[in-house]
Amino acid sequence: MVSTGNKAVAIAVKQVKPEVIAAYPITPQTEIVEQIAEYVTTGELKSRYIPVESEHSAMAACIGASITGARTFTATSSHGLLYMHEMTNWAAGARVPIVMANVNRALGPGWNIWAEHTDSIQERDTGWLQVYVSTVQEAYDTTLMAFRIAEHDDVLLPVMVNLDGFALSHIMQSLETIDLGDFIPPLHLPHAIDPKNPMGYGTLTGPDEYFKFRWEIERSMRDSMKIIQATEKEYAERFGRTYGFTEDYRCDDAKVVIVSMGTLGKEAEVSVDVLRKEGIKAGSMRLRWFRPFPKLDFGSKDVVVIDRDYSFGFGGVLANSIRAKCGIPVYSVIAGLGGQEVTYDDIAGFVRDRRIGDELWFGVEPNV
Amino acid sequence: MNIPVYNIAFAAAAACASGMSEALRSIGKKTNVIVFAGDGGTVDIGIQSMSGAFERGTDFLYICYDNEAYGNTGMQRSGATPLGAKTTTTPGGKTHAKKDIDMIIAAHNPPYMATACGAFPQDLFKKVQKALTFRGPSFIHILTPCPPGWRYSTEKTVEIGKLAVKSGMWVLYEREYGKLSISSPSKVAIKKPIPLEDYLTPQGRFKGIDEKTLNILKQQVAKNLEQLAREESGIC
């Protein structure tokens, strides 16, 4: 079949059958919510759909549903995600396996509806797992896997699946759906509310206890890496499509690697082919899982990082994550903010003109 | 339009206006601060900040242009969507009644509030002018028919607005310090409302509405008209 990125997410959600979906519309996520509403209306999906009055309420409703042991889903973007921020923190702290699709969109003002990663990047500290997808097929496959990963006993953390606004959410590509079978086991939340065994949740936690709960989140984050690997491995075995923490293209003998996330990671593969024709041994590494941040090894390769985000007064978050985690200098390119056009020619240019250790704000003249 | 326009996030309109109004008043300026928000930003995501601003007696005018759905994002349901109306998130027709934001605002006892519709432009104009003469919060709720959302042909917009009022499903009135006065077009509607179907049928969003829902709507309209009529005449 064919599908847009948004619709692919909705199709996956329909197959995993969450009991409760609470969502608030925001461009460019709306198609996800509308498609789900239609499935619920026709009876194809027997979820309870709560058309909440805001995103803060969407996440709060999901937390409420999830803590009863119900499977839940929501979707948002940009300002919606920001409005949820108090509650996204809460969801991770409450250890509820909510799955959320976030359609990456820039933050206002100025009012901008196009693709940028700053919205989800700003959620990086919350305890949510984060993955970035680049094709309609991947959006579908990853949404399915997200539920299994989130709900695993060793994880029990919410998972955010990120799709580039318009570039992926609204593009139509081929999609092959699968018959899930027993790939996603029923959810058994160990700490679900139980009137027969009443407990108080989220009560006052003093200075000598609180940090232990925070450590537990971190521990599960670290453990999730094995679960992500195992889940993706089983998905590949059963359904034939392989993913990974990164998608590497022609990196083995590369002298310079372009690192990016989302659809730019696909565009970069085209740049690699262009550069290779010129005799430049380039490769592309599309980072998929941003949290937990994976172990990356670049050897002695030059690393060009494209950040579709920025941390003001600091730098591109992906570039600096790689710097810090891998202990290497990089050429940091800030490109694609607010849907700024970045073509494979532009990316090839970043590689040709790279200055390791520097930062380039694409399109800004002159760069300081 | 030759006045400054400040855009802010949907949840924050009235709070932002509050800040603006306080800041201007603190330096003795009487500049009118007017919020222009859709039904989503008023009845749903914006209700908290609006209630707060009204409760604090903020000196501003809040205008809600109500197209009975989230128009900006493609016509998903809002709390202001009427019972039975189809939207992209209520493809089978909304199963809950329209949230009565006028009653909620009235409960805040503002100096002035009114309902209006673009199909009656002079009435709307007068109400806006009047609202701006009051110190403190005022509220104007404008029914705004939406061709793509309500599914009718653009040139019928004024007619649809008139039908809304003539059927009594939309009532034009004002409250000054809570005292109700019903505007003339609605006085006519109270005496002799046209059948509700005349208003609903031209709109694709009500296509296929079932008998039961239609009857509930009729009852609600009749009850509302009766209550307003009695209140205005002093019989409670």
Place this chain on the structure above:
Amino acid sequence: MFEVRIHSRGGQGGVTAARLLALAAIRDRKYASAFPFYGAERRGAPVVSFVRIDDKPIKVYSQIREPDLVIVLDSSVMDVVDVLHGLKKGGTVVINSAHKPNFPGYKTYNVDLTDIALKANLVVAGSPILNTPVLGALAKLGLITAASAKKAIAEMFTDERNIKAADAAFQEMVI
């Protein structure tokens, strides 16, 4: 890779036209992607949609700058949009019009899609549907097979009039 740009106005189904074309190409066992560029959306505003067709997976997501084919569903957009912008030298233009346009240096074709739609009574909310008939015209051009064009239309729409209109456009399109 073959790149197509479609010009229309909001509400005319230009985005759907792109999706139909991509779907037909996929039924022809090619790879295809279709995407719009959304600006400030309003009824009647000019809209641009893109389609890429290739024999291998399409990894390009950036906008099409040098299309091989430009389709104009509403010729009135030409008053405000340079529809030929970036069109490859010797590229093709298909325009919804009763008159053959004069664009020297390009292969130009015109089909009166509006008339075809009206004659087939393919009208929704007062507007003639242009996105299914245009597929017939594109099949005549050889961009997609007629069989796949029909498959694509049938997959997206149940109303028979769509196929009829596409057939009529196929007949009328003069190569």
